[in-house]
Amino acid sequence: ETGVTQSPTHLIKTRGQQVTLRCSSQSGHNTVSWYQQALGQGPQFIFQYYREEENGRGNFPPRFSGLQFPNYSSELNVNALELDDSALYLCASSLGGGQRSPLHFGNGTRLTVT
Amino acid sequence: GENVEQHPSTLSVQEGDSAVIKCTYSDSASNYFPWYKQELGKGPQLIIDIRSNVGEKKDQRIAVTLNKTAKHFSLHITETQPEDSAVYFCAASHLGAQKLVFGQGTRLTINP
Numbered sequence: 532e533t534g535v536t537q538s539p540t541h542l543i544k545t546r547g548q549q550v551t552l553r554c555s556s557q558s559g560h561n562t563v564s565w566y567q568q569a570l571g572q573g574p575q576f577i578f579q580y581y582r583e584e585e586n587g588r589g590n591f592p593p594r595f596s597g598l599q600f601p602n603y604s605s606e607l608n609v610n611a612l613e614l615d616d617s618a619l620y621l622c623a624s625s626l627g628g629g630q631r632s633p634l635h636f637g638n639g640t641r642l643t644v645t
Numbered sequence: 646g647e648n649v650e651q652h653p654s655t656l657s658v659q660e661g662d663s664a665v666i667k668c669t670y671s672d673s674a675s676n677y678f679p680w681y682k683q684e685l686g687k688g689p690q691l692i693i694d695i696r697s698n699v700g701e702k703k704d705q706r707i708a709v710t711l712n713k714t715a716k717h718f719s720l721h722i723t724e725t726q727p728e729d730s731a732v733y734f735c736a737a738s739h740l741g742a743q744k745l746v747f748g749q750g751t752r753l754t755i756n757p
Contacts, residue, residue: 535688564743564744571750572749572750573649573651573734573736573747573748573749573750574689574734574745574747575747576743576744576745576746578743579743579744586743587742587743587744589744621688621689623688633679633691633694634679634691634745635691636681636688636689636690637688638686638687638688639687639688
């Protein structure tokens with residue numbers, strides 16, 4: 532069974548730039564959720580994708596957007612980067628949408644905005 | 646919306662002793678409560694979860710208790726070992742919801 536994989540592991544960007552983060556879900560899982568984890572804090576929900584459509588969104592501005600592909604992998608895009616976007620971005624996969632099965636997290640992408 | 650408070654923020658115990666981490670939640674509709682362990686440089690790993698139709702669940706040295714009336718739940722780790730050192734997060738949700746709401750985390754240190 533292949534776990535959740537995320538790429539890249541680390542990324543440094545400049546304020547105002549755009550970034551794309553990628554996630555491959557665990558085999559057999561059809562739902563992907565993205566979380567932002569600031570240093571010393573718990574993860575905060577960005578959005579969830581189920582069957583290639585956004586299935587719920589947290590309190591994040593529209594410059595945070597995503598995609599889910601037919602193979603259930605996913606991308607997180609952030610436009611017009613701000614310094615406060617520096618964080619660990621976590622992808623989690625599950626089965627069936629909502630919280631019907633436990634979330635399994637990847638190891639994250641550490642984004643630094645300078 | 647849901648709010649989850651977690652205490653303590655740091656906890657240091659002697660190897661072999663027990664550790665207890667407590668969380669409270671605000672939304673009475675929440676019915677799913679997972680606990681995650683996060684080691685340095687890694688993502689959170691699910692260690693145990695409980696649904697609101699049971700009051701306690703145990704898996705070897707780890708147990709979780711839930712008090713729905715008081716809206717709090719706790720993680721108990723017995724016979725602690727150095728490899729238990731990590732940051733632990735509680736979370737709450739209901740099964741139809743898209744998001745987990747996490748607590749602020751507890752940094753657990755096991756002293757040999």
